[in-house]
Each structure stands twice: as C-alpha cells, then as structure tokens.
Amino acid sequence: MKKIANQILYNLKKEKSSFISFGVIILITALILNCAAVLLCQVDSAYDTKFEKLSTATLNAIVPEVQNSSELEKAIDETEKVEKIESHTAIMTEATVKDFNGADFTMNTVFYNIDDKRTLNNFEIVNESENDVDNPIYIPLYVSNFGGFALNDEIIYVIDGKYHSFTVAGVIEEMQYGNYGLGLLCVYLPKEEFAELADSYSDKAVVEYSMSVKSDASLDEVKDDVSKAIENKGVMALSILDSESVKGTRTMVTDLLVLILAAFALIILAVSVFLSNFKVKNAIESEITNMSVLKALGYTSAQIVASITLPYAIVSLLFAVLGIGLSYTLLPVLCSVLTVQSGFSFAVSFDLLSFVCVACILCGVVSFFTYISARKIKKTQPIDGLRGNISSKHTKKNYFPLEETRGNTKFLLVLKQIIASTKQNVMLFLVSFVLTVLIAFSGTLFYNVVVEPDNFMSALSDEVADVIIYPKSDSVSELELKLGNDNRVQNSLKYMSAIVKIEEKTVTAFACEDFSKVRNDVCYMGENPKDADEIALGSAFEENMKIGDTVRVTVDGITKSFQVTGFVQSVNLQGELCELSLEGYNSFFDQNQTPALYVYLENADNAEKITKEYKSDYTALVTDTVNSYKLQTEAQDMYMGITVVLVVAIFAVTILIVLFILYIVIKSLLVKRRQELGIYKAMGYTSSQLILQTTGSFMPVSMVAIVLSSFLAIYYMPAIYQFIFETLGVMKNNIEISFGFLMLFAVAQILVNIMISIILCMPIRKISAYVLIKE
C-alpha cells in the first residue's frame, strides 16, 4: 500500500476535476439513497414504537349505542384470541369541516370525550393552548397539518346542516385513525362540550369496543371472528378497523417515496458505474506506456491495478460519506412532508445501518466494476505496453477508408471518430438512454398533472361533481326540476354513500341512479350495476370473488343477495367499497332514502355562485350545499405544486449529471486527442471545425439514445405508472403518454446536451498547432 501511495496520489491529482465531478455524482446518489434507506429503516419502527407507546388497540369495532348490550360486550370479550377489551361511548357522524385547507371537507368523524379513562388507544397532546378557550376541541395532527388549523383557530363542524363552532385547544397525536385514506377521523371534546353534542345527536351515539389481540393471533382471523360475534347478536357494526390496514394507509406515501427514491438512486448509480468504467479504460489506454514503465521497474500488476482502482474507491467512499451527511439536512424536510400525509410525527436520527449499507454499496459497486475494467492490464506484457500496442486491436481495420468511401471527407472523419471511440459511445448511449427514462417519467407526470389534470385526478379521487346539494327528504324531485331548468347546469345525478356489510366485511357503498353518467368511472373490470340486484365490488374483493358470483349484502339488519357485475377501485378506501344501483340500495328500506344531488355544470366557474344561491334561495328544499369543484381544484393545485417541484428537481438533477458526465468525457477526450487536434490544426483545420467534429463524434450517439428511449417510453412508461398506481390500489388509470410531449422533452434534452458539449469543447480553441513543436 505504501509503495503505491504515490501512484494513487499522482492519479488523483492528475485528474482532480474529473474525480470531483465523479464524486459529485456519487454524492447525489448517496444523498438520495440514504434518504430512502433511513426512511425504510426508521419510519416503520417509529410507527410501531408510537403505536406501542400509546397502547393502541389492534382492533376497534363501533356499534350503534341503541343496539349495545352487556351480552354483546361479553360475546366480543369471549372471542378467541381477544386479550383485553375496553369500551367508550362516542358520537359518530358524517361531518363537514368548513375551510379545511380552503374548502369544505366531508368525512365520517368520531367525537370522543377527552376525559374518559383509557388504557387502550391513548393519545399524546403535542400542543395545547395556554389560555382557556370557548368551546374547546382537540384535533388530531392530520386535521391540524392538512386542514391548516393552528392552536386557538376556529374550526366549524357542520352536522346535518347544523353549524358547530369550536376553538382548537390542542393538537393530539393518536395511532388509531390517522388520515383521509381511512374514511374515518376522530376528534376529542372536553366533558361538557361532549355532553352537549351527545344530547343533540342521541341517534348518532355509538359504543366503541377497543381490543388488544394476543400476540400469536392472526389479525384477519380475529377480525372475522369479532364481526361474526357482533353479527350473531343481531348488531350492525358501523366500522371495524384493524391496525394493519391503518398502518397501510398511513405509511403508503412513505413507502411510495422510498420506492421512487431508491429507483432514482439506482439509476444514478448505474450512470456512475458506466462512467467510472469508461474512465478506467480510458486511463489504461492513454497511460499504458507509463504503466509499462512501472512494470518494467518491477511493480506488480496487482499494485498497478490497485493504483488505478483505489482512487475511485477512495473518492466514492469520501463523497458517499459526504452525501450521507448531507442527506440529514434533507430528511427533516421529507419527514415533515410525510407527517402531513401520515398524520403521525417522527424525527429521524442518525442511522448507522443505513450509513454502512449505503457507503458499502456505493464504494463496493464502483470498486468492483473499476476492478473488472482495470484487470485487463494484467495481461499486457510490459514491452507491448511500451510500444503502445494495447490499442492495436482498434487500429487493425481502417473503417471508412477515405479513398474508397464515397462522401464528404469531413463527414467521414466524424464517422471515423465515432468508431474510434466505441467504448465511450457505448457508455454515452447507456447513460443517455437511462437518463431519458427519468426525463420521460417526469415529462409524463407533468403532462398528466399539469396539462391534462383530469387524467391524474381521476385516479386519486372518487366521484367528483361540481356542486353537491343535500335536499330535504321530500324535495328531491322538486329540486331536480329546478336544476333541470337552470341553464347553467349540465345535468344532475342522485348519488349517495352509506355503510353496508358485504358477507363479513363492512365497507362504504356508493349508490347512483345511473353510473354510466358519472364523470369518474372507477370501474376497471366488468360493468357498473344497473338493476336492483346488481353490485360492483371494490378491488379488495377481487381475490375471493369473480364476476357473476352472488354475494350477501346487509343493510340495517336486512340481508339480500346481489350479483357481481364488475370491480371498482378507490385509492382512498383501499378497495373496500361497493357500488349499488339506487333501487338496489332503496330495496333495503320501506321508504326511499334521501340521496344527495351531484350537480355537473356547464361552466365550473359558476360553482361558488350556485353553491351559495341554492343554499340561500331554497332554504325550504335544501339542507346544505357543497362546492366540491373548489375542493377538487384545491387538491389538484396541491398535486400540481408537488409535481412541478418534482419535475424541476428531476430535471435539475439530470442536467447536473449530464453536465458532469460530459465534462468528464470531453475532458479526457481533449487530453487524449490533444496531439491529434494539434496535427489537425497544423493542417489548417479551424477551431470551429474541430469543435464540431468532436461534438459530432459523440452527440449523435446520445441523440439516438435519447430519441430511442423517448420513443420506447411510449411502451414502457404505462407499465411503470401502472405499477406505481397499483401499489396505491388504483387498478385503472387514465395516464396518457403524449408522444408530442415526450419528443418535446427529448428535443429539449438534446439541445441542452449540445449546448453543454459545445461549451465544454471550447478549450479546443486554445490547443494550438504549437503543441507539436514541444516534444
């Protein structure tokens, strides 16, 4: 090691700037990879730790208070593998939060009494107001972060059209519910406020049974057993939530982020491997004489190989450590973004395992591949090296002999140059191809979120109308008439949601008078239900059922059979849903239920006006109206914001990488071809001719790779998006691959490449024919 230390230092110093460029690429890789690794290692355990710390129940069942009995409690308690149960009364209702992140936000909400004694499902107060406030309420982190409610802010809940104003007295963290994805949120009220609310809504009173389950039990089985036990008592559970599904929805975005970061890092790692290989091969070619001199002096091949390989190992280790260090400045930002979505706060700490893994992977992969390339020097006899014979393989055949080949000589010279630098071109081809995948990915995302936002939104949301009107029970047809006569309205649909039970599973049901008229058709297989005995099931049922099967559906204690016509998706409900025809749903009741009216407008800009108008002008007919267009555009704006940031970040990183790669390639090219360029200059070739000839020798290859990759993206991009959406539970997406957009991005990428190359080739102007005179 000592003997070759000088050689290593020499190699490092000689190409300082190239090594720094290479190092920066490694640094970016390490930064991204370490973010992924730390999140992977820590979020899960942070979640579990908090889950344990708050003694969160693994299973929670909510039943209407009127149906509760001591027998029911006994039955649940005696269910096999249930370790411990605890019950609380609460109020469960659909409630709309006003000005939730700028819009109305409707969600099933459970109101708890904060003063109840609890041994299970504890919560932690993260932030509490110091002063006494009117109508205090304690809201979960998710509502606070996502809805934009701070301490002492007013928060209005609308229940059955009635407004309830509270003041945020505290923000709490709990692990039982969590985010929008579950379709169920909770809030806590102090004793008096709770009692007041309970008085007004005695019909919405519920009892919640929280259970801890024996450690050897299968959660799914216990869940089934519990719901059977409840059913056997003739009770309809309003919700049975298990902690696994909760965890799944709450960590979904984190998992997705880890996946994308890791994929991104691996692509850049591949790029750095190509690059280091290229550099090593190049170094061997241009340094073969020096190396042979060393060999002749008695250095062993191993020592020489080490002197070439070790600088890469050292640089990648050094910059990997630097990148890992830097990642800890980025991680807190990622954490706070993820907290908003996951509804639980966590801070990452230095992670030794990630550190070791990331550093070892980067350093190891780079060392391994550089060693493979450097190894061939072992086979070279010193005397061959001294004669410069190592490249004899390349000079055996004269490609495109100028004498015989037809065509412009200057053009043929470019072709010769392309052939002469095959290795470099293979590397550039691969790198350009791979980087184009990133560009195509972000380009497609940009197109579908910003240019054609409906494509993206339809995958993430349930049915969205422009305005939703909740009529009073007997005024549905009258309102429909009014809407029909309103020329600002395109059409309206009777639509409703409710909680039903399919076999043993409690899910959200959507009923609509005509699913063929909805704007966002969520059916991805088979058909929507039309007749009274038809049903379409959520993707969660796809495993055990098929189209044509008969299923038992229970609503309000009545069970009927339905025929499965198709499958539908929902990212928010994790596939736990179903669709019924309106007649199908009403067949459970003696009297038709009052649906909501989903109103679709000719011009969505009128949504705000119409929402207000119908509420104030038809007080006799309407309980409430919601501007759901606004709600949707606000969500859309958020996704657009994130997408633009993401696309810009991917672009910036890609351009940065391209810049460093071209820098390394061109630099080594200029060093290698210095004399050759001098000869050309002596012959009278101008700088601009040579800059064009040089860029011409590698640009076409990278252009072909970019165009080819963009073109192939039409085929592979849908698969990538399908994969990502499927991990989110979306089976059918409307992501469009715009050929024009891909080509636009490809052209932009090519132009940037050309510009960078020409700028980097500028030093050719400084190479004078005079270099030849100095031996």
Place this chain on the structure above:
Amino acid sequence: MSNKKEIIIKATKLKKSFITGDTEQTIFENLDLNIYRGDFTVIMGSSGAGKSTLMYSLSGMDRPSSGEVVWNDKTITSLSDDRLAIFRRKNCGFVFQQIYLLDKMSLMDNVLTASALSGANKKESVKYAKELFELVNIPEITRKKFPSQVSGGEAQRAGIVRAVINKPEILFADEPTGALNSNNSTAVLDVFTKLHNDGQSIILVTHDKKTALRGNRVLYVKDGKIYGECDLGVYTSDSKYREAKLNNFLTEMGW
C-alpha cells in the same frame, strides 16, 4: 544572393520571447529576413538556438511577440486564429521530426484528411495523392497500413506527401530526419530534393551537415539573430566544392 528572385516572406523587426514565471527569455529580436520563391532554405544553428521558433513564426504556426511577417503582401501577424488556420491550409505544408501522423488512420487517409480542406475535387485529390506516393516510393500496399505498421522512413515520406498534397507555397520541415536512421534519412532527403527540383519552395530546420547540403541557401541562427548566411548553389549528389564551402561557413559561424 540572387536579387532577381521573388520574395515570398518578408519578416521585419521580428521578436520572440517566452515568459516563464517572472523571467523573460528572448529568443530573437529585431530580426529582418526575406525568403525567396524556389529556394531550398536551410536554417542551422546549435540546439536551443531558436531555429524552430523562428521557422514557426515565419509560417504562422506561432505568433511572434512583435514585428511583422508579410507573405506576398499579406500581413499574417495580424490574422485571427481561424483566419491563420485557413491561411495555413492554403500556403503551408509541415513536416515534423516526430512525424505526427493520425494513428487511427491509414497513410492514404492521413493524406486525404489534409486534402479535404482544400475544397478540391476528391477524385482529383486521390489521383494526385497516388502520384505523390509514387514520387516518394510508397507502394499501394503500404499506403493502406497504419502509421504504427510502417517504418519511420515510410511514415515520414507519407508525412511529406500529406504536407504537399494541397500544393503549398512553402514546405516547412523541422528536423525531418532527426528520428531516422541513415538509410531512411537519405530516402527522405531525396524526396525533398526531388520536390525542390520540381520548383517547390522549402524551409528546413536541421543541425545536421549532410542534411544542410541539400539546400541552396543556408542561414545560421545564433545569439538571437541571423548570424550569417551562405549561398551553396544547386545541389548535386557529389559536389566536393559545396561541401567545402559549407564546412568553411560553419567554422566561421563557430559550429
């Protein structure tokens, strides 16, 4: 000195110095020199005297620190780099001691790479290249080889073909036989003589007496100036008189 001869290059008050760190090294200063059409001018001097530096200043390959170089009424010292490159491709051919052929190309392709710049018809260039290869005695089969596969003499003769393919006004050669053994040297020098006899103007730098004999005008560079010059007359393969004259001259110069 024959007064009837036409001047190609007129250099006046030429100065060249190199600045290394804080010290300035002047190679030559206040140097006036004419080069004539049809002459085989030889520049002699001891190693490090500044022969090459002078030649490259005259040829537009390098810029003098001050002074003027005029070619047929055209002042090249004021041209931009690219203009100078275009000027070189029309007017100068270069032959180097290290030969400097492009090693990834056959001898023929090396030559055609240079002819591509002249804008001449490719067929004609190929034809002329073949004639020149005949002239320098490189057979067809050798022309297809790579520089690394031929002898130094063959490579240098190909180098000369490349230098004259565009019919330059002046052929410049910097110690063209410096790296060759004596047989190869003679063959290369014979090519120069042939070209000179055909009317080619040549400027050749050497510190070898035998090589210098090929010229008709010998300049001696010393102490930063043209220390002296000698008219040898036309080369004949066996002239004791010319040899004696050169010997006398060199002794006088302090060789």
